[in-house]
Amino acid sequence: MKISVRTTGLPLCRAALPGRAVRTMATAAVAAATHVSSGSSSPMSMPPRLFNVRAAQNARLPVQPASPPRQPTTTTTTPQSQTHPLMPPGYIATTATLPTFTIPSVILPTPSHHLLAKSIISAFRRDGIIQIAQSPLQQRLCKEAMAASKKFFALPPEKKAACVDERSYGGYIASGEEVTDGIADYSEIFTITRDFAKTDSRVKAGWPCHGPVPWPENGGMRETMMRYKTELGEEGKRLVRLVEMGLGLEEGELGRWIGDDGKQGEGGWHHARVLRFPPRNKTNGKGKEGRGIGSHTDYGLLVISAQDEVGGLFIRRPSREERFANWEESAAGLREEEEGWVFVPPVGGTHTVILGDMMQYLTRNYLTATPHKVGLNTRERFAFAYFHEPSFQAVLKPLNGGVIPTDLDDSRKKDKGVHYGTHFTNMFIRNYPERITTKRLLAEGRYGLLERPELRTIGAVPTTTTVEKSV
Numbered sequence: 001m002k003i004s005v006r007t008t009g010l011p012l013c014r015a016a017l018p019g020r021a022v023r024t025m026a027t028a029a030v031a032a033a034t035h036v037s038s039g040s041s042s043p044m045s046m047p048p049r050l051f052n053v054r055a056a057q058n059a060r061l062p063v064q065p066a067s068p069p070r071q072p073t074t075t076t077t078t079p080q081s082q083t084h085p086l087m088p089p090g091y092i093a094t095t096a097t098l099p100t101f102t103i104p105s106v107i108l109p110t111p112s113h114h115l116l117a118k119s120i121i122s123a124f125r126r127d128g129i130i131q132i133a134q135s136p137l138q139q140r141l142c143k144e145a146m147a148a149s150k151k152f153f154a155l156p157p158e159k160k161a162a163c164v165d166e167r168s169y170g171g172y173i174a175s176g177e178e179v180t181d182g183i184a185d186y187s188e189i190f191t192i193t194r195d196f197a198k199t200d201s202r203v204k205a206g207w208p209c210h211g212p213v214p215w216p217e218n219g220g221m222r223e224t225m226m227r228y229k230t231e232l233g234e235e236g237k238r239l240v241r242l243v244e245m246g247l248g249l250e251e252g253e254l255g256r257w258i259g260d261d262g263k264q265g266e267g268g269w270h271h272a273r274v275l276r277f278p279p280r281n282k283t284n285g286k287g288k289e290g291r292g293i294g295s296h297t298d299y300g301l302l303v304i305s306a307q308d309e310v311g312g313l314f315i316r317r318p319s320r321e322e323r324f325a326n327w328e329e330s331a332a333g334l335r336e337e338e339e340g341w342v343f344v345p346p347v348g349g350t351h352t353v354i355l356g357d358m359m360q361y362l363t364r365n366y367l368t369a370t371p372h373k374v375g376l377n378t379r380e381r382f383a384f385a386y387f388h389e390p391s392f393q394a395v396l397k398p399l400n401g402g403v404i405p406t407d408l409d410d411s412r413k414k415d416k417g418v419h420y421g422t423h424f425t426n427m428f429i430r431n432y433p434e435r436i437t438t439k440r441l442l443a444e445g446r447y448g449l450l451e452r453p454e455l456r457t458i459g460a461v462p463t464t465t466t467v468e469k470s471v
């Protein structure tokens with residue numbers, strides 16, 4: 001195993017990631033979601049109001065357990081540099097120079113893998129982002145996904161607009177449709193959610209966000225995207241295991257919230273999205289000119305991303321002074337216009353990985369969700385983001401042990417946990433207030449189903465009664 005430090009890279013997919021995070025307006029703090037009885041028109045069939053206080057604001061390298069890995073040695077930002085040739089015009093930021101980790105294909109409890117795991121945790125705590133080498137397989141899948149993405153976005157608007165589902169948030173999001181902190185983002189997106197057939201009992205029962213991905217007809221987009229997404233799912237599992245090791249936790253302590261151990265449920269609510277950003281000044285005329293995606297955090301555990309060679313991603317490093325908790329109060333728009341942003345230049349042959357809200361919650365702020373935003377550049381830009389998430393049904397509780405901070409005021413006992421499915425639903429309602437999926441969800445009073453025990457138990461399925469009620 002090697003931990004290499006690379007500053008140049010192959011001219012391939014570069015990474016940047018989406019995750020949409022927290023975009024705007026009307027919803028709600030998960031914590032505020034209360035009780036619901038049967039899921040129809042109870043008071044809880046609507047999401048709680050969001051007071052957006054902060055608004056304005058396989059050809060891997062072989063595992064070699066015997067040889068100790070080198071610690072990454074680089075500094076990660078170059079504060080003297082205020083610009084980078086690929087930084088979108090009009091932004092002031094330092095530039096990240098990230099070490100590149102090589103992730104072994106199998107994670108073993110060896111000293112060298114422990115050392116790697118600890119180095120990764122240190123890098124997350126220092127930089128909020130890590131860069132990992134793509135395996136040759138991943139390079140190929142990434143290239144194919146980027147090509148499929150370009151082909152899709154080149155379709156006539158009406159063909160893209162037809163890729164919408166009323167139950168899931170999968171499919172097409174037109175430029176200007178996504179809203180972060182009340183302002184339209186100009187990214188054009190195709191979201192690949194979990195893909196449930198209309199006949200699935202969860203879809204028939206009206207479970208929020210459960211439905212098919214409305215793929216475009218023909219063209220092979222589905223197969224190409226699913227190959228890449230599946231491979232990133234494997235990378236996500238390895239990273240989860242390394243995070244467990246780096247935090248000093250037992251195997252499965254973090255992974256059990258995902259439910260992909262074969263014992264519980266069908267795995268995490270992993271999803272992905274491909275994004276196209278128009279060149280600046282060629283936006284669709286809505287909202288604030290020149291905005292790519294506003295400042296936000298993503299929702300789950302890890303986000304693995306690839307970006308093309310254009311450049312546009314900025315992140316903020318972890319900071320005690322900037323503590324936020326997106327699942328309680330919106331972090332959308334956080335420090336959007338302030339100093340302290342770090343430009344993440346594209347590096348060919350790599351993915352980047354940032355952390356999401358649930359990783360922060362589970363680790364009691366030992367690791368924090370990484371605020372990020374995207375600026376529009378002089379050329380159009382393409383990116384791909386894969387979100388490695390807890391189970392939709394997980395009611396998460398902070399982890400104990402290892403390096404997780406102990407809770408001095410004992411508030412842990414009072415912490416009722418965070419239901420990931422509610423957090424996800426809130427975020428999508430907030431980001432897509434006008435989407436048919438949001439309108440139907442609210443109009444049909446299905447938000448309240450999120451309180452039902454079967455939606456809060458990993459692996460549970462609808463009862464006959466709920467299916468009959470909702471069909």
Ligand SMILES: O=C(O)CCC(=O)C(=O)O
Nearest residue numbers: 016017018019020313383
């Ligand atoms: O385009 C990128 O690099 C990041 C996109 C992003 O943050 C998101 O989709 O949530």
Ligand SMILES: [Fe+2]
Nearest residue numbers: 018019020021
């Ligand atoms: Fe994001």
